[in-house]
Amino acid sequence: MIKVTFWGTRGSIATPGRKTARYGGNTSCVELRAAGQVFVFDAGTGIRELGLRLEQEFKSKPLTLHLFVSHTHWDHIQGFPFFLPAYHEKNQIFVYGPAGRDKSLDEILRIQMDSDYFPVELGDMKAKISVNEIRDRFSIEGVTVEPFYLNHPAMTFAYRLSDRKQTVIYATDNEPYRYSLHQRPNASLDKSDFPDYLDQKFVEFLANADLLIGEAQYTIKEYQTKKGWGHSPIESLVEFAWRARVKKLALFHHDPLHDDKAVDKMVKHAQRLARVRGGNMKCVGAFEGMKIVVGKADRKRKS
Ligand SMILES: [Zn+2]
Ligand SMILES: [Zn+2]
Numbered sequence: 001m002i003k004v005t006f007w008g009t010r011g012s013i014a015t016p017g018r019k020t021a022r023y024g025g026n027t028s029c030v031e032l033r034a035a036g037q038v039f040v041f042d043a044g045t046g047i048r049e050l051g052l053r054l055e056q057e058f059k060s061k062p063l064t065l066h067l068f069v070s071h072t073h074w075d076h077i078q079g080f081p082f083f084l085p086a087y088h089e090k091n092q093i094f095v096y097g098p099a100g101r102d103k104s105l106d107e108i109l110r111i112q113m114d115s116d117y118f119p120v121e122l123g124d125m126k127a128k129i130s131v132n133e134i135r136d137r138f139s140i141e142g143v144t145v146e147p148f149y150l151n152h153p154a155m156t157f158a159y160r161l162s163d164r165k166q167t168v169i170y171a172t173d174n175e176p177y178r179y180s181l182h183q184r185p186n187a188s189l190d191k192s193d194f195p196d197y198l199d200q201k202f203v204e205f206l207a208n209a210d211l212l213i214g215e216a217q218y219t220i221k222e223y224q225t226k227k228g229w230g231h232s233p234i235e236s237l238v239e240f241a242w243r244a245r246v247k248k249l250a251l252f253h254h255d256p257l258h259d260d261k262a263v264d265k266m267v268k269h270a271q272r273l274a275r276v277r278g279g280n281m282k283c284v285g286a287f288e289g290m291k292i293v294v295g296k297a298d299r300k301r302k303s
Contacts, residue, residue: 008046
């Protein structure tokens with residue numbers, strides 16, 4: 001069983017306010033509990049609240065936590081300086097992610113906490129923090145985590161986390177190659193099938209996931225003026241997830257310009273698209289505080 005909690009579901013920049021209160025204004029952060037371990041995807045502003053919750057839960061007990069950074073754009077790391085468990089000597093935090101283009105992951109995280117930007121430096125945080133650049137699949141207590149490079153204007157990983165029975169994939173900030181390599185939204189106008197080959201590799205990475213936390217920032221119409229920004233129109237996300245036989249798709253990384261009503265519309269649109277394609281894939285809109293227990297329904301069915 002994998003327990004998933006969403007602490008931040010917004011993309012690009014924190015978007016507080018009444019109009020975004022239902023889906024939430026905090027940027028990317030998702031907690032997963034599997035095999036007795038604490039895993040976290042991304043350290044956007046949502047990680048601050050997660051930190052407060054972990055403080056209550058662990059109190060004086062040591063906490064070991066595995067933080068997987070998809071990439072180092074602000075909306076995926078900006079909450080880390082405010083993550084209270086990183087300030088206690090008793091805690092151990094393993095950070096994993098891709099190397100940057102011309103800086104190491106460690107360097108990038110240090111730079112965001114340079115005294116010009118923040119009063120406490122990374123090295124002054126008291127927890128044991130180890131920053132690890134990864135490229136390949138590895139295991140932690142029987143839970144495997146596999147990274148996969150996405151198409152985004154920074155070195156960016158999706159992660160496939162599996163406890164042998166269930167699989168959760170976190171794939172945010174990804175532009176379909178079929179559009180970005182052609183710079184036009186109609187793949188059929190291009191003779192080359194190379195972009196489709198690359199998109200197919202992504203579909204294969206998603207194969208049979210129980211839960212896909214997938215980026216759905218734009219509609220195809222909005223996407224027309226945002227090409228090259230590294231984000232997905234909802235139509236391709238649903239198509240890829242459907243082709244990969246994903247069981248449940250959580251729409252994630254909501255655009256700052258989309259208020260709750262707009263996200264509701266996106267979710268309904270995605271559900272309609274999935275229905276038209278057929279099959280049993282469920283689509284939900286990820287909101288701050290949402291919990292999904294992956295594997296619970298299967299257990300019920302067996303008993
Ligand atoms: Zn982002
Ligand atoms: Zn990004």
